[in-house]
Amino acid sequence: MTSTENIIGRADVNDIEQILMISNTDVDAAIHAVEDNADAIFTWDYEKGSRPALNKLYEKAKNSQWNGETDLDWSINVDQEAVVVANMAANNRGVGLDVAGTCFEKWGDKEWTELGIQSQNWTLSQFMHGEQGALLCTAKIVETVPWIDAKYYASTQVMDEARHVEVFAKYLNEKLSGHYPVNAHLKMLLDDIVRDSRWDMTYLGMQIMVEGLALAAFGFMHQMTTEPLLKQLLRYVMSDEARHVAFGVLSLKEYYQELSLDEIRERQEFAFEAAVRMRDRFLQQEVWDRMGVPVKEAVNVVMHDPGQILFQQMLFAKIVPNCKKLGLLDAGDGWLRTKFTELGVIDFEHMPDTEEEYETFALADGEIAGVR
Ligand SMILES: [Fe+2]
Numbered sequence: 078m079t080s081t082e083n084i085i086g087r088a089d090v091n092d093i094e095q096i097l098m099i100s101n102t103d104v105d106a107a108i109h110a111v112e113d114n115a116d117a118i119f120t121w122d123y124e125k126g127s128r129p130a131l132n133k134l135y136e137k138a139k140n141s142q143w144n145g146e147t148d149l150d151w152s153i154n155v156d157q158e159a160v161v162v163a164n165m166a167a168n169n170r171g172v173g174l175d176v177a178g179t180c181f182e183k184w185g186d187k188e189w190t191e192l193g194i195q196s197q198n199w200t201l202s203q204f205m206h207g208e209q210g211a212l213l214c215t216a217k218i219v220e221t222v223p224w225i226d227a228k229y230y231a232s233t234q235v236m237d238e239a240r241h242v243e244v245f246a247k248y249l250n251e252k253l254s255g256h257y258p259v260n261a262h263l264k265m266l267l268d269d270i271v272r273d274s275r276w277d278m279t280y281l282g283m284q285i286m287v288e289g290l291a292l293a294a295f296g297f298m299h300q301m302t303t304e305p306l307l308k309q310l311l312r313y314v315m316s317d318e319a320r321h322v323a324f325g326v327l328s329l330k331e332y333y334q335e336l337s338l339d340e341i342r343e344r345q346e347f348a349f350e351a352a353v354r355m356r357d358r359f360l361q362q363e364v365w366d367r368m369g370v371p372v373k374e375a376v377n378v379v380m381h382d383p384g385q386i387l388f389q390q391m392l393f394a395k396i397v398p399n400c401k402k403l404g405l406l407d408a409g410d411g412w413l414r415t416k417f418t419e420l421g422v423i424d425f426e427h428m429p430d431t432e433e434e435y436e437t438f439a440l441a442d443g444e445i446a447g448v449r
């Protein structure tokens with residue numbers, strides 16, 4: 078049994094000092110190489126549809142492709158500052174936050190608006206980096222998964238992810254006001270996922286954890302934003318992401334039945350590690366740095382802000398029911414249940430899982446605007 082310290086590098090999940098010790102040092106590098114340690118697997122069993130649920134997903138994906146250049150209305154003008162102000166007004170953001178005696182005490186509208194702008198630049202930048210992680214991971218799955226139906230499906234996801242990287246990059250370049258390098262916690266997680274030699278770990282890290290979180294985060298932002306182009310972009314991306322998470326659930330549900338309890342325990346520990354890394358990344362330490370406030374103090378305020386706590390918990394709304402569906406919550410001595418309880422996210426176990434939910438998220442006929 079591995080200790081918490083061995084899994085995440087610190088004994089206390091909420092140790093802010095340790096969390097902030099991890100920062101991205103090669104922010105000027107143009108590329109980043111990671112060993113992927115995996116065999117490329119040929120299969121000689123070409124029987125299409127021997128896994129009907131994956132085959133159905135593949136057929137669905139072929140008919141759900143959209144074009145980031147021509148199906149989104151890039152002519153929409155985005156006044157980022159006005160959008161931030163409108164979003165804050167529409168969503169009561171920051172209301173109820175007690176800043177007395179903190180580094181935010183003297184902040185006025187100007188600083189809060191600037192924070193909104195920087196947070197948006199940062200959030201969309203991290204989404205873009207995460208999408209590239211998904212692109213690389215899914216290309217790896219095409220090579221490593223031994224089942225033909227899964228190789229077929231994964232190939233459609235590679236195209237989806239290319240489109241997602243493309244549209245987030247374009248939105249950042251054309252509509253927002255700056256980029257951020259990849260957050261160190263997100264980078265650690267993506268590196269760990271890519272580095273693992275076991276094909277199912279790519280799925281667990283990416284399809285279940287990273288994309289499960291992305292689906293919840295995109296949903297939240299889609300609901301909150303008052304900006305029509307971003308709303309449409311997120312709507313399209315979510316219709317794809319729901320399939321991606323379903324791909325993970327369908328594949329791992331089958332594969333985990335073959336694994337021993339010790340092997341399952343390794344998956345539980347990896348799920349926990351991923352959960353902590355993603356929670357840490359949302360503390361957005363780079364934004365506080367750029368805003369010129371003491372990072373540790375700012376993170377401390379945010380960690381105790383009820384609105385932020387609720388937001389961070391909500392990010393696990395898809396992950397927890399999917400881990401439950403895969404048997405990871407309660408396998409063995411229920412270790413992952415205990416860990417998710419400590420993270421304050423266990424209540425989501427009763428939410429719908431994502432095996433079938435892609436039907437609900439699918440774009441309706443004629444919903445693609447087609448502004449070509
Ligand atoms: Fe994606």
Ligand SMILES: [Fe+2]
Nearest residue numbers: 211288318321
């Ligand atoms: Fe995805």
